[in-house]
Amino acid sequence: MDAIIPLxxxxxxxxxxxxGVYALLMQWVDRKLSAVMQNxxxxxxxxxxxxxxxxxxxxxxxxENADVILFKSLPYVAMASIxxxxxxxxxxxxxxxxxxxxxxxxxxxxxxxxTVTFFLAGWSSTSPYSTIGSMRVMTQxxxxxxxxxxxxxxxxxxxxxxxxxxIAAYFSANxxxxxxxxxxxxxxxLAAEGKLERVPFDTPHAKNELVGGQFTEYxxxxxxxxxxxxxxxxxxxxxxxxxxxxxxxxxxxxxxxxILFIIKTFFVCFILILxxxxxxxxxxxxxxxxxWKWLVPVSALQILIDILLKVNI
Amino acid sequence: xxxxxxxxxxxxxxxxEKFGDAIENVIIPRKNRVWMDINQNIALDLMKYLxxxxxxxxxxxxxxxxxEKLGAIYHITDHKTILNIKIRxxxxxxxxxxxxxxxxxxxxYERELFDLFGIKVEGLPEGRNYPLPEGxxxxxxxxxxxxxLDELNKMLNEKSVKED
Amino acid sequence: xxxxQIPLGPQHPALKEPENFMLVLDGEQIVDATVNLGYNHxxxxxxxxxxxxxxDIYLIERVCxxxxxxxxxxxxGAVEEIAKVEVPAIAKAxxxxxxxxxxxxxxxxxxxxxxxxxxxxxxxxxTWRDREQVLDCLELLSGNRVHYGMNTIGGVRRxxxxxxxxxxxxxxxxxxxxxxxxxxxxxxxxxxxxxxxxVGKLPKDVALELxxxxxxxxxxxxxxxxxxxEPYFIYDQLDWKVITYHTCDVFGRAVVRVLETIxxxxxxxxxxxxxxxxxxSVKVPWKIPAGEAVFRYEAPRGEDIHYVKSNxxxxxxxxxxxxxxxSNFQSLPYCLKQGYLADAVITIAAIDPCMSCTDRAxxxxxxxxxxxxxxxxxxxxxxxxxxxxxxxxxx
Numbered sequence: 001m002d003a004i005i006p007l008x009x010x011x012x013x014x015x016x017x018x019x020g021v022y023a024l025l026m027q028w029v030d031r032k033l034s035a036v037m038q039n040x041x042x043x044x045x046x047x048x049x050x051x052x053x054x055x056x057x058x059x060x061x062x063x064e065n066a067d068v069i070l071f072k073s074l075p076y077v078a079m080a081s082i083x084x085x086x087x088x089x090x091x092x093x094x095x096x097x098x099x100x101x102x103x104x105x106x107x108x109x110x111x112x113x114x115t116v117t118f119f120l121a122g123w124s125s126t127s128p129y130s131t132i133g134s135m136r137v138m139t140q141x142x143x144x145x146x147x148x149x150x151x152x153x154x155x156x157x158x159x160x161x162x163x164x165x166x167i168a169a170y171f172s173a174n175x176x177x178x179x180x181x182x183x184x185x186x187x188x189x190l191a192a193e194g195k196l197e198r199v200p201f202d203t204p205h206a207k208n209e210l211v212g213g214q215f216t217e218y219x220x221x222x223x224x225x226x227x228x229x230x231x232x233x234x235x236x237x238x239x240x241x242x243x244x245x246x247x248x249x250x251x252x253x254x255x256x257x258x259i260l261f262i263i264k265t266f267f268v269c270f271i272l273i274l275x276x277x278x279x280x281x282x283x284x285x286x287x288x289x290x291x292w293k294w295l296v297p298v299s300a301l302q303i304l305i306d307i308l309l310k311v312n313i
Numbered sequence: 314x315x316x317x318x319x320x321x322x323x324x325x326x327x328x329x330e331k332f333g334d335a336i337e338n339v340i341i342p343r344k345n346r347v348w349m350d351i352n353q354n355i356a357l358d359l360m361k362y363l364x365x366x367x368x369x370x371x372x373x374x375x376x377x378x379x380x381e382k383l384g385a386i387y388h389i390t391d392h393k394t395i396l397n398i399k400i401r402x403x404x405x406x407x408x409x410x411x412x413x414x415x416x417x418x419x420x421x422y423e424r425e426l427f428d429l430f431g432i433k434v435e436g437l438p439e440g441r442n443y444p445l446p447e448g449x450x451x452x453x454x455x456x457x458x459x460x461x462l463d464e465l466n467k468m469l470n471e472k473s474v475k476e477d
Numbered sequence: 478x479x480x481x482q483i484p485l486g487p488q489h490p491a492l493k494e495p496e497n498f499m500l501v502l503d504g505e506q507i508v509d510a511t512v513n514l515g516y517n518h519x520x521x522x523x524x525x526x527x528x529x530x531x532x533d534i535y536l537i538e539r540v541c542x543x544x545x546x547x548x549x550x551x552x553x554g555a556v557e558e559i560a561k562v563e564v565p566a567i568a569k570a571x572x573x574x575x576x577x578x579x580x581x582x583x584x585x586x587x588x589x590x591x592x593x594x595x596x597x598x599x600x601x602x603x604t605w606r607d608r609e610q611v612l613d614c615l616e617l618l619s620g621n622r623v624h625y626g627m628n629t630i631g632g633v634r635r636x637x638x639x640x641x642x643x644x645x646x647x648x649x650x651x652x653x654x655x656x657x658x659x660x661x662x663x664x665x666x667x668x669x670x671x672x673x674x675x676v677g678k679l680p681k682d683v684a685l686e687l688x689x690x691x692x693x694x695x696x697x698x699x700x701x702x703x704x705x706x707e708p709y710f711i712y713d714q715l716d717w718k719v720i721t722y723h724t725c726d727v728f729g730r731a732v733v734r735v736l737e738t739i740x741x742x743x744x745x746x747x748x749x750x751x752x753x754x755x756x757x758s759v760k761v762p763w764k765i766p767a768g769e770a771v772f773r774y775e776a777p778r779g780e781d782i783h784y785v786k787s788n789x790x791x792x793x794x795x796x797x798x799x800x801x802x803x804s805n806f807q808s809l810p811y812c813l814k815q816g817y818l819a820d821a822v823i824t825i826a827a828i829d830p831c832m833s834c835t836d837r838a839x840x841x842x843x844x845x846x847x848x849x850x851x852x853x854x855x856x857x858x859x860x861x862x863x864x865x866x867x868x869x870x871x872x
Binding site: 342343345346348369370375377378386388392393395397416417418429441442443444445446455456460462465 | 782
């Protein structure tokens with residue numbers, strides 16, 4: 001019996017199945033909302049699932065020059081690291097399933113792994129489009145990772161804790177500090193847009209230039225897993241941001257806590273969708289310039305504010 | 314009529330003074346249109362002269378097949394007046410000089426002359442077919458009058474059947 | 478990193494028609510670019526020689542789907558010049574209305590395509606939705622949405638009614654409002670500006686040397702427009718101005734196109750206020766007297782030029798079509814070099830390339846050959862059977 005419960009955690013809730021269903025649902029919300037904003041009808045609710053099933057049933061084609069083992073294993077690595085990170089984020093309780101001092105760092109690192117797999121995916125495919133795509137993945141990584149990390153660090157300093165649950169508890173105890181962290185929140189959202197490779201920072205797989213970017217050579221099941229893990233990453237990142245910046249679940253537990261979790265992640269995702277609908281894609285050099293000129297100073301300022309607050313309290 | 318076409322007549326007069334008998338059959342049908350036949354030898358000099366005098370735009374080159382002769386019409390304009398300069402060449406050995414040195418934009422127009430009419434253009438760098446597709450039967454220049462549409466269709470269909 | 482050659486096309490998501498660009502990249506920067514054309518040769522010029530003048534109208538109309546009226550008007554202009562036909566005033570006015578509606582439709586379409594190439598899907602959807610209004614106008618006027626079939630030698634084929642005038646005026650009013658909004662988007666939206674300003678630079682002297690035409694040239698400050706330089710139809714009686722811009726980049730090309738649509742609305746409103754009376758066409762004999770003529774026409778993409786030679790029979794001796802895109806392609810390698818790969822697609826899109834116009838002209842009619850192919854009716858039957866098996870029936 002003891003062995004089954006962790007397995008259920010991994011496979012069903014909050015692991016693969018819950019995350020997968022929520023990710024597909026959020027993909028539908030994304031597509032439907034963008035459609036409404038763009039004056040279109042948009043897809044029916046089962047469309048993302050239908051797309052997923054269709055992709056899974058397609059043939060997998062592997063390029064001749066590719067490293068087969070690497071090529072095949074990368075999507076699973078990406079998905080595994082994303083599912084792992086959800087265990088450290090509070091979902092139905094103030095405290096996450098796994099929680100320790102420093103888990104915020106672990107999640108940050110776990111969330112870099114998918115990006116690295118995207119890079120390796122493009123690089124191991126050896127086609128020109130995917131090579132350029134993976135180069136852009138790496139270039140972009142240097143743009144968003146620093147401000148994302150710094151804005152999280154600001155909250156951690158203020159809360160005096162390096163555990164996600166600890167930070168969430170601190171902010172739900174002192175809700176007014178959420179407003180003081182607004183600049184960091186906005187910087188984190190924009191950096192997240194870069195991490196998720198969504199418009200306006202979707203240069204790595206800009207279809208007009210690079211066809212499918214780093215995923216050009218991927219097909220069938222492998223591509224399906226990759227696409228699903230990107231959707232999952234959006235949920236995890238939204239949950240992460242809402243836990244750190246928006247005070248987590250507070251004193252709610254059980255179903256009420258879970259509903260609050262859904263509301264908060266939904267809110268963060270909604271802002272991400274808004275960004276996507278409002279903007280054009282920028283060039284990769286413009287993205288770097290933007291993040292070092294604006295995002296990094298803003299998040300540095302956030303750290304400064306938090307340190308000053310901490311000293312004065 | 315003459316009131317309207319002063320500019321054109323002036324231009325033709327200047328050209329005649331400079332190039333003499335090499336210019337023939339000048340027609341000014343209306344404002345902004347000048348037609349003339351010229352000898353191939355003066356083509357480049359004439360175009361250089363025109364370019365210096367504001368006729369910087371080579372609109373296109375139209376090939377034509379008159380039965381005994383092949384030729385090309387160079388439509389040169391300053392965006393008001395179009396000069397249509399005809400140069401003829403023999404059908405047995407059709408050769409024209411490239412005008413790339415004066416009008417660098419002529420590449421695709423000159424390739425068209427070769428592909429569609431079989432007029433060799435001296436001084437045109439090697440390149441892909443344009444506009445005919447790769448693997449089009451060699452030596453067939455579809456816009457020549459002796460190439461009949463039915464025969465062309467038959468030939469191309471046989472070819473594509475063979476390739477399958 | 479070593480230099481890398483990357484093909485753009487003939488099949489590529491950014492290109493709607495087959496053309497090929499070989500880009501040599503050094504990292505993200507383009508160091509060399511070559512343009513390869515000719516994937517789409519249809520033999521229209523040869524086909525035109527084997528049809529009579531009236532049949533050719535419908536053939537030439539199919540040179541291009543977007544500027545169909547441009548090509549056919551240009552061809553008809555040349556034929557009418559040879560035959561010395563005086564076209565009735567109302568026909569000229571109607572041709573002008575269709576021409577300007579076509580320009581609006583083409584420019585709005587372009588704005589959508591450009592937005593799509595920039596990954597700006599919202600603007601893409603918005604402009605294409607509004608483009609429907611123009612297509613509705615064209616359908617109302619001519620009965621067709623793409624190939625209008627409005628022109629004939631000696632005039633037009635359909636008259637305009639009072640109701641149509643009212644309906645079109647209403648739609649133009651709506652479009653005017655929408656377009657002024659797009660002017661704001663194009664000139665103010667920061668990501669759009671970031672992606673278009675200083676991209677695909679084409680200085681004025683280079684534009685002149687490389688024979689750029691249309692909005693591409695006008696955005697480089699070259700003040701040319703056939704509608705003013707050599708007025709055809711009734712452009713000389715209308716109050717409008719040629720839009721030029723001085724930035725020489727993709728942004729300038731976008732501004733020129735959007736402002737040109739506003740000029741087109743102005744023109745259409747003027748014409749609709751005073752449509753001449755009278756018969757819509759004059760009779761022209763089937764046999765056109767011998768002669769030759771060149772006609773220029775300002776298509777949405779630039780100067781379109783047709784050469785027609787007649788030998789006194791009902792079949793033309795030679796028809797030559799030079800689409801504006803072919804002229805603009807000459808300047809494209811210049812614009813692409815030293816730019817970034819990310820800018821390549823928008824730079825290509827900025828000249829509004831239309832390959833079906835450019836490559837037009839050898840007949841490759843497989844249906845007539847010995848090969849087993851479907852004719853239309855068989856294909857229709859086949860498709861119905863195919864879907865019936867899947868349980869979908871339209872009856």
